[in-house]
Amino acid sequence: MNPSAQGKIYPDVTFIVDPARVAAFRDVVGQRDGVPPTFVSAAEFAAFQDVIDDPALALDFSKVLHGSQEYVYERALVEGERLTVRTRIESIRQRGEVGFLTLVTDLTGSDGGLVCTTRTLMVERT
Amino acid sequence: MNVDEELPRLTRVVTRDDIRAYADVSGDRNALHLDDDVARQEGFDGVIAHGMFTMAHMATCVVAWAGTDTFVERISGHFRATVGVGDTIVAGGRVRAIEGDRATVDAWVQVQRDGQTEWPVRKGEVVLKIGGVRRSAGGP
Numbered sequence: 001m002n003p004s005a006q007g008k009i010y011p012d013v014t015f016i017v018d019p020a021r022v023a024a025f026r027d028v029v030g031q032r033d034g035v036p037p038t039f040v041s042a043a044e045f046a047a048f049q050d051v052i053d054d055p056a057l058a059l060d061f062s063k064v065l066h067g068s069q070e071y072v073y074e075r076a077l078v079e080g081e082r083l084t085v086r087t088r089i090e091s092i093r094q095r096g097e098v099g100f101l102t103l104v105t106d107l108t109g110s111d112g113g114l115v116c117t118t119r120t121l122m123v124e125r126t
Numbered sequence: 127m128n129v130d131e132e133l134p135r136l137t138r139v140v141t142r143d144d145i146r147a148y149a150d151v152s153g154d155r156n157a158l159h160l161d162d163d164v165a166r167q168e169g170f171d172g173v174i175a176h177g178m179f180t181m182a183h184m185a186t187c188v189v190a191w192a193g194t195d196t197f198v199e200r201i202s203g204h205f206r207a208t209v210g211v212g213d214t215i216v217a218g219g220r221v222r223a224i225e226g227d228r229a230t231v232d233a234w235v236q237v238q239r240d241g242q243t244e245w246p247v248r249k250g251e252v253v254l255k256i257g258g259v260r261r262s263a264g265g266p
Contacts, residue, residue, distance in 0.1 A: 025151040028144065029182040030136075034194035037201055038182040045153035062157045062164055066177030070202035125168070 001092055001099045001124060005057040009088040010050045015043040015107075019079045035077045040116050041069075044105050047087040048120075051103065057089070059101065060124060067100065067121035074114050083115060084108045090119070099124035127192075127229055127256065133219040136187035140175050142211045148179040175209040180235045180246040187217035188231055188252045196254050199228070203250035213237050215246060229254045 017035065025039050026032070052061045077083075086106050093100040101122040107115045138144075149159050154176055157164040162172045181203050189198065209215055219233035233250035236243055 021151060024147075028147045028151050029179075030138065030186045031189055032194060034189075036182065036185065037189070037198040038178060038185050041152050041154070041178045041182075049153075063168065064156060065158075065208070066205050068202070068204040069178065069181060070200070072200050073198060076197055 001094070001101060002056060002058050003092045003094065005054070006089050006092045008054075008057070009086065010047060010054075013047045013050070013085045015046045015083045015085050017043075017077050017079055017081050017083065022079055035079060037071065037073065037076075039077060040071055040073075040107065040118060043083055043085050043107055044087070044118055044120065047085040047105055048103070051087060051089070057101075059099075059122070060126075063125050064101075064122045065125065067123040068119075069121070070119040071116060072118075073116045075109075077115065082110050097126040099126075127221060127224060129221050129224055131221045133187060133191045133221075133231065133233070135216055135218040136183065136190065137214060137216045138183065139214050140179075140209055140211060142173065145173055145175050145179065145211070148176050148182075152176065152178060154178070170208065171210055173211060175213075175246075177205040177246070180205070180209055180215060181250070183215055184217045184219075184233050184235050184247050184250050185252065188219055188233055188254070191219075192229075192254050196257060198252060199255050200251065200253040203233070203247040205246065206248040207237060207239075207244035207246050209237060209246050213239070217247075219250070219252070224256075227256045229256055 090102040090104045103120045105118045219231045222232045223230045231252045235247035
């Protein structure tokens, strides 16, 4: 990873909380009804694709393990709503052969209000 | 809901189909989850489950207990062990604190391997906003 990418903000991505996808997500994680709180990870990955593909960051995604995760919700997601997802690189650290990438992602609703903030630690092994 | 209350544990056996289905619904198509050869090159026995699959299982355990209409304010956790096909994962938790209308649950996901307890999710935490609906222990 290139440490000078620290602080980079990636372009906004639109994510629809598609009811069919929510239902499929519920089936996989075993929640009976409602929007599973960790459905937010689908919104994150809509934005992470630009991070994974970013030549300026040069992350080797096939060597990445998930180190830790945090979600802080202002409100629950609503099926059918349109969210704007923005990811930035909070920090890049290298400890020996292992790289630590911390991403912070904000999900905002169509009224501009914050819905959820996530913090993702990716660990790049070599 | 009471401080020190233990949540009912939630157990599932992880299959290859589960991992592929989670890749589809989450959009996380890291080859470690889909391609045995890539996973073996990285030192695993075969494909591994997404960390978020195990954390989602933890959240399902907490939500099943609290009720799907309970507002989840925060979820966090550290991934400390990988989960492979055929592993049995067990999620559980305990109410650490209730302050005002907020309950904090210490939650985790364990797997038993070679007689040892490993922790796919360690130091998990789920903060719930307790609404007007009061629920008895044991679930909705």
